Amino acid sequence: xxxxxxxxxxxxxxxxxxxxxxxxxxxxxxxxxxxxxxxxxxxxxxxxxxxxxxxxxxxxxxxxxxxxxxxxxxxxxxxxxxxxxxxxxxxxxxxxxxxxxxxxxxxxxxxxxxxxxxxxxxxxxxxxxxxxxxxxxxxxxxxxxxxxxxxxxxxxxxxxxxxxxxxxxxxxxxxxxxxxxxxxxxxxxxxxxxxxxxxxxxxxxxxxxxxxxxxxxxxxxxxxxxxxxxxxxxxxxxxxxxxxxxxxxxxxxxxxxxxxxxxxxxxxxxxxxxxxxxxxxxxxxxxxxxxxxxxxxxxxxxxxxxxxxxxxxxxxxxxxxxxxxxxxxxxxxxxxxxxxxxxxxxxxxxxxxxxxxxxxxxxxxxxxxxxxxxxxxxxxxxxxxxxxxxxxxxxxxxxxxxxxxxxxxxxxxxxxxxxxxxxxxxxxxxxxxxxxxxxxxxxxxxxxxxxxxxxxxxxxxxxxxxxxxxxxxxxxxxxxxxxxxxxxxxxxxxxxxxxxxxxxxxxxxxxxxxxxxxxxxxxxxxxxxxxxxxxxxxxxxxxxxxxxxxxxxxxxxxxxxxxxxxxxxxxxxxxxxxxxxxxxxxxxxxxxxxxxxxxxxxxxxxxxxxxxxxxxxxxxxxxxxxxxxxxxxxxxxxxxxxxxxxxxxxxxxxxxxxxxxxxxxxxxxxxxxxxxxxxxxxxxxxxxxxxxxxxxxxxxxxxxxxxxxxxxxxxxxxxxxxxxxxxxxxxxxxxxxxxxxxxxxxxxxxxxxxxxxxxxxxxxxxxxxxxxxxxxxxxxxxxxxxxxxxxxxxxxxxxxxxxxxxxxxxxxxxxxxxxxxxxxxxxxxxxxxxxxxxxxxxxxxxxxxxxxxxxxxxxxxxxxxxxxxxxxxxxxxxxxxxxxxxxxxxxxxxxxxxxxxxxxxxxxxxxxxxxxxxxxxxxxxxxxx
Numbered sequence: 001x002x003x004x005x006x007x008x009x010x011x012x013x014x015x016x017x018x019x020x021x022x023x024x025x026x027x028x029x030x031x032x033x034x035x036x037x038x039x040x041x042x043x044x045x046x047x048x049x050x051x052x053x054x055x056x057x058x059x060x061x062x063x064x065x066x067x068x069x070x071x072x073x074x075x076x077x078x079x080x081x082x083x084x085x086x087x088x089x090x091x092x093x094x095x096x097x098x099x100x101x102x103x104x105x106x107x108x109x110x111x112x113x114x115x116x117x118x119x120x121x122x123x124x125x126x127x128x129x130x131x132x133x134x135x136x137x138x139x140x141x142x143x144x145x146x147x148x149x150x151x152x153x154x155x156x157x158x159x160x161x162x163x164x165x166x167x168x169x170x171x172x173x174x175x176x177x178x179x180x181x182x183x184x185x186x187x188x189x190x191x192x193x194x195x196x197x198x199x200x201x202x203x204x205x206x207x208x209x210x211x212x213x214x215x216x217x218x219x220x221x222x223x224x225x226x227x228x229x230x231x232x233x234x235x236x237x238x239x240x241x242x243x244x245x246x247x248x249x250x251x252x253x254x255x256x257x258x259x260x261x262x263x264x265x266x267x268x269x270x271x272x273x274x275x276x277x278x279x280x281x282x283x284x285x286x287x288x289x290x291x292x293x294x295x296x297x298x299x300x301x302x303x304x305x306x307x308x309x310x311x312x313x314x315x316x317x318x319x320x321x322x323x324x325x326x327x328x329x330x331x332x333x334x335x336x337x338x339x340x341x342x343x344x345x346x347x348x349x350x351x352x353x354x355x356x357x358x359x360x361x362x363x364x365x366x367x368x369x370x371x372x373x374x375x376x377x378x379x380x381x382x383x384x385x386x387x388x389x390x391x392x393x394x395x396x397x398x399x400x401x402x403x404x405x406x407x408x409x410x411x412x413x414x415x416x417x418x419x420x421x422x423x424x425x426x427x428x429x430x431x432x433x434x435x436x437x438x439x440x441x442x443x444x445x446x447x448x449x450x451x452x453x454x455x456x457x458x459x460x461x462x463x464x465x466x467x468x469x470x471x472x473x474x475x476x477x478x479x480x481x482x483x484x485x486x487x488x489x490x491x492x493x494x495x496x497x498x499x500x501x502x503x504x505x506x507x508x509x510x511x512x513x514x515x516x517x518x519x520x521x522x523x524x525x526x527x528x529x530x531x532x533x534x535x536x537x538x539x540x541x542x543x544x545x546x547x548x549x550x551x552x553x554x555x556x557x558x559x560x561x562x563x564x565x566x567x568x569x570x571x572x573x574x575x576x577x578x579x580x581x582x583x584x585x586x587x588x589x590x591x592x593x594x595x596x597x598x599x600x601x602x603x604x605x606x607x608x609x610x611x612x613x614x615x616x617x618x619x620x621x622x623x624x625x626x627x628x629x630x631x632x633x634x635x636x637x638x639x640x641x642x643x644x645x646x647x648x649x650x651x652x653x654x655x656x657x658x659x660x661x662x663x664x665x666x667x668x669x670x671x672x673x674x675x676x677x678x679x680x681x682x683x684x685x686x687x688x689x690x691x692x693x694x695x696x697x698x699x700x701x702x703x704x705x706x707x708x709x710x711x712x713x714x715x716x717x718x719x720x721x722x723x724x725x726x727x728x729x730x731x732x733x734x735x736x737x738x739x740x741x742x743x744x745x746x747x748x749x750x751x752x753x754x755x756x757x758x759x760x761x762x763x764x765x766x767x768x769x770x771x772x773x774x775x776x777x778x779x780x781x782x783x784x785x786x787x788x789x790x791x792x793x794x795x796x797x798x799x800x801x802x803x804x805x806x807x808x809x810x811x812x813x814x815x816x817x818x819x820x821x822x823x824x825x826x827x828x829x830x831x832x833x834x835x836x837x838x839x840x841x842x843x844x845x846x847x848x849x850x851x852x853x854x855x856x857x858x859x860x861x862x863x864x865x866x867x868x869x870x871x872x873x874x875x876x877x878x879x880x881x882x883x884x885x886x887x888x889x890x891x892x893x894x895x896x897x898x899x900x901x902x903x904x905x906x907x908x909x910x911x912x913x914x915x916x917x918x919x920x921x922x923x924x925x926x927x928x929x
Contacts, residue, residue, distance in 0.1 A: 139176015441514030819849025
């Protein structure tokens, strides 16, 4: 086994690593429920460490399998530090328990400060310092706690539990040393010497493999310790059973270990197969880019025809004739357009450009010597010249193709013809994929699908390599810094870029020795396949662990279950209520004796029957709906009557309650029935008595309402008798007629209040309605010296019964009149407003009366509540029966409105009625007291 082999298995190593710690977390939380020593060691914090650190290792697995980036790296570091803090809390609290005194947590601040200092050495530095400060300290400290623990009580731990804890403590110690000392390489001691790289060089194995082994041993020992503690009393009864327990424990561990091997084989086999297919696909894609590059080069090879042109040869041989140069320039223009190149130009044998298609440009090549360029030197030797470079004049990258120009006898090279093509077409083609690179032999990126990578390098260039490149001026003067790549020589065929892992292949270009096309892909089906298979075997692994734990606990759980069933049966049978257990299909599967006695049934009359079939036909729809509701998780209650076996009637209050399983599903529900026959008969008698009292109260209220109407009639009759003004008399008589009609309406209103349906509603303007009522009460207010102020705003109409609402208004205004008797200042303010946010119209009545006592306000709207006269202990000697506000409150409520009161004794009172503009739902308002 070597590092290269295990480099491809890191995902599976991290899986086992994380699974062990997750299992440790579950076991520690199980210990809290089953171990007598649960309070002696802070298992809760060790469990949190297990869950958090297992999550951290699985996050590492995701990073290895699916790629990593900066924010995910930060998240992994945070989770790792948090997990070590949990482990340190286990050690700190364990030390406090052992020492019998509290150990403070102030040292955490110093540890965080020291860990943060590692940031000056970069990402690996802060990772290393965090492991030193938290991983090493917490691991060694916690191991000492486990190794020194001897249990509680005089007997302490049994021998097997003692051995398990000692093995677990040693495993935790070794884990703390490997995770806290073997850290990423950093620029400070000891991370510069003892690191993951040096560990691999020494052992040829990744340190994560050792950590995973120690974690698994720790989790396994802790699991057996938990099982031993939960079954300790049972095991002490028979030594043979204790030996069988140990044997079975060893077998279980072996089975769990062996279950990991096929997972690795399958994941590695299928992952390798898919990886090979992906490499072939990447090579195919890379070859496409190679062929495109060759196509661009081959297109430029038609420059050979330009080199053999007689006009160009004549111009080279006799450059003193301007006509020859002009003809050559025209031909170069045609070649440039035909080849779709950036420029075509001719150089003489010395390398001086004598003609060019860009002669009119401010970056003209004419008169420039390019004898130093390799493409000129190659053509001067008689061959084709091919060169990729950044132009020294144009400052643009391009492909240069050159051919020699021979004299008439084809014996002497007299010049060189050159065509330069830009990289625009090639870059546009490269950008059809996310990550494609054309790089020089030195590693300089010449063309890329990412513009920011151009003229940077795919590796770190040495100082000598950069000096050599500056000497050639092929790619300008630098600096050719690394574009952000690392680990290009990874045997797994991957390269890191800004924390993300890419899979790459490279292909050579025949025409350009040393130049390569790199095709990078940040997606890997092979990694995804391995990840999926690992997830499958992770489930299988956890299942095996769960089965092992289940088998260990099954005998104890059987005893617990038997005791629980006996207790449940005694509880159900002792209940006086009828209790039935019903399955999801609605069939009764269990019933207690109280249920049978209540109805005079036998068990066979109930067991197996559908629940709704037990009830009379008229209740079955209601019961069916209740069953649907309880199966959706809602408790249901209803009342229904049944006929007993002896023919008597019984009224039941039935409650259906769901029974939730651990998964949240509902397979059963219970029906609890209580005999409320006598209770309902008592209630009926009470209702009948209440109805008689209510009718009496309404009869008393009629006289109260008549008093109000009679006062109006008498007041207006006296005014008509004493007045000589015909119009005034006519007005007074009209009021008397309206009041008489109101008296008739009051009788009808009282009957409506006692149960008759209300009259049809109209859309009424509240301000207009109050004005009408003020006309009726004008004489009453004048006779009592009351000044009425109205503050009416524009409000929408309200759907209401105007007669009933008028009655409420009159009752409140008459109460205001009574409240102001005997006072010098008598002012009644009536305000109408609209609250758009609540869609309500408010009608407020504010008087300057004596106010209301605080102890009366909360019951003011009840019947027979009054502050008037001797009965009310109030402000005057006028009789009061306490029905005015009661009736007003009832009318407002019938209109889906509300009424509130604000008052302080001696400072008046304010009654406000709120009526909704539209019928139906409205925003809730606090109820009146």
